[in-house]
Amino acid sequence: MADEVQALTKAFSGLGGLGVDEPTMVAALANWRRQPEKRSGFRRSFPGLFKEQGVIERCEDEYMLRLAAEFSRFKNLMVLWAMHPWERDARLAHHVLHQAHPAAILVEVACTRSAEELLGARKAYMALFHHSLEEDVAYRAKDKPYCSLLVGLVSAYRYEGPKVSDDTAKAEAKALGAAVKGAAGGRLVENEEVVRILTTRSKPHLVQTFKYYKELHGKHIQEDLGSEEALREAVRCLATPERYFSQVMAAALREGADHHGKEALARVAVTRSDVDMDAIRAAYQEQFGAKLEDAVAGSAHGHFKDAIVSLIVGK
Known part of the structure; x- marks a missing residue:
């Protein structure tokens, strides 16, 4: 049970980053069915999200808002992608x-x-x-x-x-x-x-x-x-757009990036995927010494991560 709780806690811990690990959460829905003691153990092991209050572990209001925002990242990306x-x-x-x-x-x-x-x-x-x-x-x-x-x-x-x-x-x-x-x-x-x-x-x-x-x-x-x-x-933007966009994505992936900074990752991936993403990837490699897709894979989570990487590498 400890390993399962740890995995689920890690899945929720994407809250400081970009997206959450939805597959792990979905698996928990099935595997922990009719096992309320597991859910209680998870709540007690995750004080960043839940705070003991009497006989229950109450979900922190601020964290609920952040959780909703992280789940919405994939939805918002798909809406952007679908638009003309x-x-x-x-x-x-x-x-x-x-x-x-x-x-x-x-x-x-x-x-x-x-x-x-x-x-x-x-x-x-x-x-x-x-x-x-x-x-x-x-x-x-x-x-x-x-x-x-x-x-x-x-x-x-x-x-x-x-x-x-x-x-x-x-x-x-x-x-x-x-x-x-x-x-x-x-x-x-x-x-x-x-x-x-x-x-x-x-x-x-x-x-x-x-x-x-x-x-x-x-x-x-x-x-x-x-x-x-x-x-x-x-x-x-006018002279070197590929370098501009690589810098925007680097800022979005940086630890401590603000809300607007994180939003830029989906915006750039969607708007440039059919335009100059290969040039942006090359500029990122030159400027930061790493592959852009690897940086995304190391910072993002779940379906949001998969979608961003797909837009970047075109597969």
């Missing part, structure tokens, strides 16, 4: 704007989708919520310094061809350098020239512009953006 990509992005954006989710998710959606995908998400947003995405961003972020940047990013319809003007890229690298130099403690995210370049230029053009910036100034532009997180997120 345009609706999925529209709902992700709506959650950011109406439920205090990190603004970085909106930057992610705006900067890593193709022009047609972002247009589709805007159409879906209008159909679902009867407002334009741009309208809601402008209203909800009106008091934020990054408001103009966000409105520009979600409104973008970028050229996606390969042509890049070297002269223009060099000139805009100089303009970005001048903006950084002239900021002098002010907010770069409110600089009209910086916002214009990031919200209108094609991604190949921006990659070339950032290359010239590094040649001119000796370091990547991200290093000059300081604590301006919205700008840093936009630059990473």
